Amino acid sequence: MNNNLIVADRVSKKFCRNLRKSLWYGIQDSYFDLCGRTAKEALRKDEFWANEEVSFSVQRGQCVGLIGHNGAGKTTLLKLLNGLIKPDKGKVQISGRVGAMIALGAGFNPILTGRENVFVNASILGLSQKETRKLFDSIVEFAEMSEFIDSPVRTYSSGMMVRLGFAVATSLKPDILLIDEVLAVGDARFKAKSLVRISELLSRSAVVLVSHSMATVAQICDEVLFMEKGRLVSRGAPTSQIERYLCVAEDSVGTADVYGDEILGVELIDYSRDVHQGGELRFSVSLRSSEVNGLDSAIIGIVDQAGSQAAQTHVDIQENLRSEQRLSFVVNHLCLSTGRYSVNLNLYSNGGKKLCAKSINLFSFNATTRKHLYATYCPVGRVASE
Structure with a gap:
């Protein structure tokens, strides 16, 4: 098995602050793609780098934490890893099946029931209905959703959506698990239960965790990447990177x-x-x-x-x-x-x-x-x- 499940090589992603210009730039970039030409890499008016020249790798059995203050580019980087958006520069190499929880309720159809959404998500990840049926009971049990599994997802609370989404993402045994701050919505008991599940997955998977809870990061991460203004400024042991994160917060006094x-x-x-x-x-x-x-x-x-x-x-x-x-x-x-x-x-x-x-x-x-x-x-x- 390939140990490097995630490889990000000088990945950069830019966005535009102005909606009209953003639409126009999108048309230009689509035209370049259709013509087989490379779009301009330099920033245009009102554009900014959400991620710039980010490089790192994650091996099987490794849990990497992404920390940084709001606007540092952590969620954008997760979306690039999950293939939801493509980089403007650099490349992302992913090996294996990806399970992701990047946004609350993402991947759920609010009209469908919880049961139907489980089967839809499983099919997207390449599982057959027979395979999903074998896992279904364990998913519902872990999410503690037996009473509401046949109710429309639009009637779920945020905590219920988190429980079901996490249960689906982790029960399908992904090679790569990407988790944003969505676990902060769950209650303390479910958080503890989720951390145990993540620890169990690390025997065969790679995990990337975005969190503002330094206690969680210190507890389960092997390595931490500290980001500022879209750039990866340092990486290392959780203790040293958390200390750096807190020092930056302290330096911003006033x-x-x-x-x-x-x-x-x-x-x-x-x-x-x-x-x-x-x-x-x-x-x-x-x-x-x-x-x-x-x-x-x-x-x-x-x-x-x-x-x-x-x-x-x-x-x-x-x-x-x-x-x-x-x-x-x-x-x-x-x-x-x-x-x-x-x-x-x-x-x-x-x-x-x-x-x-x-x-x-x-x-x-x-x-x-x-x-x-x-x-x-x-x-x-x-x-x-x-």
């Missing part, structure tokens, strides 16, 4: 991505870098916008190094704000396990119904303790304008 139409920017002013057990977390942000006067509440989320939310608290903003204003936040009685955490900040208006801004990885801090460790969170938050 320049966190802000999503929303109302807030033009959130600038970090100051914060306490080390917080003792039961102590206070203090930080201030400066808002830059002409529409901040309607802000009335905020949600502060605290995320651990594994990417899981360790705590969350809600605070009210009771004073009217000017067009440029500083907000000071204090979260009291922090009871967190020793470690490093990052802070997310959501700002709301209209009685907490309208999200005006969402700031990711605003800053990081260390939770320290002298005697005891606690896994609970006791929030008492307040906010005041200065």
